[in-house]
Amino acid sequence: MSTSQPSPKVPAAAAPATASGDGAVSRPGTTAPVPPSAVPAAAAAAAGRRAAAAPAADTPASEAAKAPGADPREGLRFGRIPVTNVQPVIEGGAFPAKGIRGADVRVSAVVFRDGHDVLGATAILFAPDGSEAQRAAMAPGAKGTDSWEGVLTPAAEGSWSFAVEGWTDLYATWAHNAQVKINAGVDEDVMLAEGALLLGNAAREAKAAAPEQAKIFKQAARTLGDTSLNTNDRLAAGTGKEVRAAVVRHPLRDLVTRSEKYPLLVERDAAGRGAWYEFFPRSEGARRHPETGEWTSGNFRTAAHRLPAVAAMGFDVVYLPPIHPIGTINRKGPNNSLVAGPADPGSPWAIGSADGGHDAIHPDLGTEADFAAFVEAASELDLEVALDLALQCAPDHPWAAAHPEWFTTRVDGTIAYAENPPKKYQDIYPLNFDNDPAGLSAEILRIVRLWVERGVRIFRVDNPHTKPVWFWEWLIGTINAERPDVVFLAEAFTRPAMMAALGRAGFQQSYSYFTWRNTKEELEEYLVHVSRESAGYFRPNFFVNTPDILTEYLQYGGPAAFKIRAILAAMSSPLWGMYAGYELYEHVARPGSEENIDNEKYEYKDRDFAAAEAAGKSLAPFITLLNGIRRAHPALLDLQNLSLHESTDEATLVFSKHKAVAATDTEPARKDTIIVVINVDPHSMREGEVILDLDALHLDGLSPDGTFIVDDLVTGATWNWGKRNYFRLDAHMEPAHILHIRR
Structure with missing residues (x-):
């Protein structure tokens, strides 16, 4: 149990195991009932313990201590076998850990005990109705740490929970002691007799629940007890592969101690899986008059013509910047200039004008009916529409006049921009939640509900870190209680503590520091962090660029840099995204900034995607390949299954992702494993050796020469690989191997 949590009451301990009211068996020292099949009767025979009756479960420890014969364990934090530091546990269980239907969840704990008996640990998954849905054996972690780790896989959406059990492994303890003592010529007959008793009792207990294992136990017990055989043959019968395999399937457990249950919220795929594509509806179909130079804005109907191409590239979500009226006061001109011409459209994030606020649609884009038609057109292509939720206002937003208390007023009486x-945003007023939290919160809730009614199920939230965390906990909790399918993405490039808090408060996913992690060392550190350390509360969406972010890596790395970053994002994270223009290698920055020159935030863009692709100057075909690989390989759509491997080159990153795919009505169970070897230096050719951790690949078996077959999903080549493998990757040709292990 987590040491930061109160301990469950310790039930009374009697000599034999006793059935509780629900048919479970309570063992001495357990903190919760366990299924009868989990605790063999052999445990009681082997242990031979006696304990005084415990006080009533609701008796305070201080009072229980005064009672004659009181159980001293009552009310303590530790059970018979300490189970501590259970993960993923968020704020002591105040918030649920995050899960996705069918995605693996790594569960870990520190489990230890007094003495030298061998321990085991089990992770248990409970369905929303409280029933036990899955048990997963946990494997010991690094030697000397007492850490254990296992994987649980919830099968459906809902409010699940999990716990960890620690227990004495009766069989492993006996097998170890018997081997040591018999090799030393000590207590040979006693150790063999104990083994015969242990496995004999186990056979009787397992007869109904595990008949095949019961037969194996019975035969081993009979041979162990056969005094006509020599000692080594008897021991071999009790410690052979067949017996050990049977014990794995049916463990012989004693002193089972269960941690508390901790919450696990399992959400729909879009909360943790998906490929996002961002474009500005006003640019799709926008045209510039050849003589006057004036622009005609695109709209929802012209933008809908772009949707088939987005879907064809394999994207799941089309994300739209704000579609509301844009303010005219302090409107920004091209390249964030302070002076806008009469035809300059302004930044969509400067929301609100005489035409309305957050509940209105920009007149140039169309009507509510046009927006509904756009959403429907996307849906027909299996695309979801994500809408920007930017809680800020232009100076001429209706709120500025009607509710000045929702903003910050400076000493001179003006509202602070x-x-x-x-950076300065003279065209935007930030909101202030401290003057009228109830009124402002109620209005924003109304706005979100309105867009949900209009068909939006995904919101990309602009700058959530500039609003109170309590507000997001309240808003997301309220909306998800009404509509669990609504997803919120935090656009929060900010301090780690705030990004973590937003994830805990309810954001299903978030922008991340991936955008600025470029070297092998930086990437290795960050991939471990997001896939292991923060995965319980933080789902990273690996966007490769945004209208605001064009990194130096992309500015100076050429087309190879764009290809490398797309591979990294699409292969390492189940969530990734790109902003339109990435496939055209748009890489020229506005001097002194990390933004594209002629930024689309402040003007229209007329891109000819088809012409670029026809000329072989588009990354779109490769993006299509990457998204196709993602859809074909479930291993790439989990977050917590990434393993790093070694390479001898300082610029070559190697990682793998593995998933055991359950059987369906049409497909058998299978293992899916991808290995990515990528040169992250966009300027050079790199070569060296890959050194694989074969255990992380979950191989069924190697060929006699120690190799296995891999297929390169980029080039179509096939190789025999083993533990050590030569590579040569030219960033300007093919910067990566994306390998699938052939099973």
Whole structure:
């Protein structure tokens, strides 16, 4: 149990195991009932313990201590076998850990005990109705740490829970002691007799629940007890592969101690899986008059013509920047200039004008009916529409006049505009939640409900870190209680503590630091962090670029850099995204900034995607390949299954992702394993050796020469690989191997 949590009451301990009211068996020292099949009768015979009757479960420890014959364990934090530091546990269980239907969840704990008996640990998954849905054996972690780790896989959405059991492994303890003593010529007959008793009792207990294992136990017990045989033959019968395999399937457990149950919220695929594509509806179909130079805005109907191409590239979500009226006061001009011409469209994030606020649609884009038609057109292509939720206002937003208390007023009586030094946003007023939290919160809730009614199920939230965390906990909790299918993405490039808090508060996913992790060392550290350390509360969406972010890596790395970053994002995270223009290698920055020159935030863009692709100057075909690989390989759509491997080259990153895929009505169970070997230096050719951790690949078996077959999903080549493998990757040709292990 987590040491930060109160301990469940310890039930009374009697000599034999006793059935509780629900038919479970309570063992001495357990903190919760366990199924009868989990605790063999052999445990009681082997242990031979006696304990005084315990006080009533609701008796305070201080009072229980005064009672004659009181159980001293009552009310203590530790059970018979300490189970501590259970993970993933968020804020002591105040918030649920995050899960996705069918995705593996790594569960870990520290489990230890007094003495030298061998321990085992089991992770248990409970369905929303409280029934036990899965048991997974946990494997010991690094030697000397007492850590254990296992994997649970919830099969459906809902409010699940999990726990960890620690227990004495009766068989492993006996087998170890018997081997040591018999090799030393000590207590040979006693150890063989104990083994015969242990396995004989186990055979009787397993007869109904595990008849095949019961037969194996019975035969081993008979041979162990056969004094006509020599000692080594008898021991071999009790410690052979067949017996050990049977014990794995039917463990012989004693002193079972269960941790508390901890919550696990399992959400729909879009909460943790998907490929996102961002574009501005006003640019799709926008045209510039050849003589006057004036632009005609695109709209929802012209933008709908772009949807088939987005779907053809394999994207799941089309994300739209704000579609509301844009303010005219302090409107920004091209390249964030302070002066806008009469035809400049302004930034969509400067929301609100005389035409309305967050509940309105920009007149140039169309009507509510046009938006509904756009959403429907996307749905027909299996695309979901994500809408920007930007809680900020232009100076001429209706709220600025009607509710000045929702903003920050400076000493001179003016409303403060937004700043993120050195950036200034004179066209935007940030909201202030401290003056009228109830009124402002109620209005935003109304806005979100309105867009949910209009068919939006995904919101990309702009700058959530500039609003109170309590507000997001309340808003997301309220909306998800009404509509569990609504997903919120945090666009929060900010301090780690705030990003973590937003994840805990309810955001299903978040932008991440991936955008600025470029070297092998940086990537290795970050991939471990997001796939292991923070995965319980933080789902990273690996966006390769945004309208605001064009990294130096992309500015100076050429087409190879764009290809490398797309591979990294699409292969390492189940969530990734890109902003339109990435496939055209748009890489020229506005001087002194990390933004594209002629930024689309402040003007229209007329891109000819088809012409670029026809000329072989588009990354779109490769993006299509990457998204196709993702859809074909379930291993790539889990977050917590990434393993790092070694390479001898300082710029070559190697990782794998593995998933055991359950059988369906049409497909048998299978193992899916992908190995990615990628040169992260966009300027050079790299070569060296890959050194694989074969255990992380979950191989069924190697060929006699120690190799297995891999298929390169990029080039179609096939190789025999083993533990050590030569590679040569030219960033300007093919910077990566994406390998699938042939089973």
